[in-house]
Amino acid sequence: MERVQAEAKRKTPEELVMIYKGIPYPSCICSEETFCALESLEAREDDLLIVTYPKCGTNWVIRILHEMLFFIGGKEPSIDQAMIEFGKPEKVQALKEASSPRVFSTHLHYKDIPKSFLEKKVKTLLILRNPKDTAVSYFHFSNNNPILPSYDSWDLFFNDYINGKVCYGSFFDHNSAWGEHIDDENIMAMTFEDMKLDYATHLKRISEFFGLSLSEEQLKEIENKTTFKSMKENSEGTHGKLGNTFFRKGEIGDWKSLFSEAQSKEVDAKFEQYLAGTKLGEKLNYKKYCEY
């Protein structure tokens, strides 16, 4: 990872981004070759898939599933914790050979998920977060992670975010396309906010969804190990020098520290256009978390 970051520091902001099938990605860790190789990744019925738009709680849920599988099988899944789309094309071979159960995570839009995952109806946990906190988290992450273009101001970032020009494209496109599948039998959607406010209940729902039978004591232990505080304390070990960047505040409502009223209204308008009246929109509980 340090080599990748050193390489990133030599690139111009434009060079840090590559476009694949119309969507921008961080060029230091994504490539067309890897995307092509992923198309031949065969899913297995016992795979576990986590889907998120960036900054919605991916690392939190990956850790949860690793801890759960540790209790079930006595060892953690062999796959590294990066998104399936990150890395060199050879890495896809390692994913193919990894022993079951495999925990995969991705920020890909629905249309770009390897087809086999859809055909095999792999159990998929979709983690959602309100678009305003997601934006603020993404802004800080972009300015602290050399592989992403950095921004001289929040306003400049906001402009790219609202126009879908950040890596992984538009939050609203991503959410509305996944939202069409929210009732698929193999998909369970859960919000960052619900997890924060009623963690024990949602931890149990995750274990039940994936058919992982855990005792109350085991769930309690997982809960304690995966609090924000605990994950932040261990973040240097799990995420190296970027640990503090991955585990920044872990709060609901931090968007109020940066959004202007006009920016808030712009996001409200996008929500109305893309998600209001949909099941996913309802799940986001937009009024509660995003009212200015």
Ligand SMILES: Nc1ncnc2c1ncn2[C@@H]1O[C@H](COP(=O)(O)OS(=O)(=O)O)[C@@H](OP(=O)(O)O)[C@H]1O
């Ligand atoms: N355990 C726990 N509890 C509460 N919040 C947590 C937890 N773990 C991660 N986080 C917060 O999730 C945000 C990072 O999201 P991702 O892991 O999806 O980031 S990434 O897309 O993979 O870079 C980022 O949000 P912000 O703090 O708002 O920036 C993290 O702090």
